[in-house]
Amino acid sequence: MLKPKKIIHLTDLHLGYEDDKIKCAVTLERVKTWIMTNCTPRSDYVIVITGDLIDNANVQAQWNLSASFIQQLSESGPTGDKYEVLVIPGNHDYGTGSNADPKFVPVFKQQYFNNPNFEYPRVKIVGNGTTHEKVAFIGLDSNEDELNPSDHRLADGEIGERQLGELENALRRNDVKACAYRVVYLHHHPFESPIFKFGHWLKDRGELKDVLYDAADEGIKVDALLFGHNHGGKPKHNKWHISRVYDGGVTGGKRKPSFIRIIEDLSDPDVDKDKVVQFTDGTHS
Numbered sequence: 001m002l003k004p005k006k007i008i009h010l011t012d013l014h015l016g017y018e019d020d021k022i023k024c025a026v027t028l029e030r031v032k033t034w035i036m037t038n039c040t041p042r043s044d045y046v047i048v049i050t051g052d053l054i055d056n057a058n059v060q061a062q063w064n065l066s067a068s069f070i071q072q073l074s075e076s077g078p079t080g081d082k083y084e085v086l087v088i089p090g091n092h093d094y095g096t097g098s099n100a101d102p103k104f105v106p107v108f109k110q111q112y113f114n115n116p117n118f119e120y121p122r123v124k125i126v127g128n129g130t131t132h133e134k135v136a137f138i139g140l141d142s143n144e145d146e147l148n149p150s151d152h153r154l155a156d157g158e159i160g161e162r163q164l165g166e167l168e169n170a171l172r173r174n175d176v177k178a179c180a181y182r183v184v185y186l187h188h189h190p191f192e193s194p195i196f197k198f199g200h201w202l203k204d205r206g207e208l209k210d211v212l213y214d215a216a217d218e219g220i221k222v223d224a225l226l227f228g229h230n231h232g233g234k235p236k237h238n239k240w241h242i243s244r245v246y247d248g249g250v251t252g253g254k255r256k257p258s259f260i261r262i263i264e265d266l267s268d269p270d271v272d273k274d275k276v277v278q279f280t281d282g283t284h285s
């Protein structure tokens with residue numbers, strides 16, 4: 001039976017972050033080497049990176065570190081096979097982490113999409129229906145409406161009406177509906193408590209839920225929801241009619257354990273078959 005490509009979820013790389021215990025770039029070097037050694041052929045995999053690729057967008061060296069990391073992951077393997085690498089921004093990609101700065105939005109788009117005027121959501125259909133089942137990946141910028149200086153607050157996220165409307169449209173596109181599976185990915189954690197995580201939650205998570213519920217009511221199923229931001233890493237399966245709901249933790253290992261999660265087979269309802277590979281325990285790199 002035709003299978004979808006396997007999904008490697010990375011998040012919160014925080015390239016450039018270092019203290020006396022953790023150097024995220026060192027941890028990420030190990031992660032990258034492990035992936036390239038163990039995840040072959042590369043054409044069987046999609047790597048989804050849900051934001052905070054760097055730690056501080058004001059530091060050009062961190063953009064360079066991230067460009068190099070993505071470029072190496074995107075290179076061809078020994079037989080010309082390549083990973084599909086998908087990225088979206090986190091709050092640290094637009095500044096220091098608090099009060100994201102709009103001037104970095106076109107910088108991010110230029111670096112990763114080669115188009116400073118690109119508009120989210122980012123829709124990418126992966127798989128040609130002949131060698132791999134088609135999957136529609138829909139990436140959101142969960143900072144977009146939080147960039148408004150009149151109501152921005154610390155590391156909160158807000159997707160905004162414009163982008164949510166475009167998400168509604170994207171889910172109803174004929175080519176997206178024709179896919180066997182759909183995956184939505186964003187940076188901010190949509191199930192975080194506004195009380196316990198003040199300044200770190202997704203303000204319009206209720207509106208996002210409505211969009212996904214309405215689509216589900218029309219039979220447009222989302223099969224996985226991937227995100228990061230809180231550096232936690234606990235799955236939240238079966239929320240909002242979505243069977244796979246993954247907080248990817250903090251792959252760079254900033255103050256917490258570094259691990260990656262691999263969805264080996266999106267068509268398998270048994271989430272226990274998804275794989276976790278641990279790289280640090282949170283105390284050293």
Ligand SMILES: [Fe+2]
Nearest residue numbers: 012052229231
């Ligand atoms: Fe982060």
Ligand SMILES: [Fe+2]
Nearest residue numbers: 052090091229
């Ligand atoms: Fe974040």
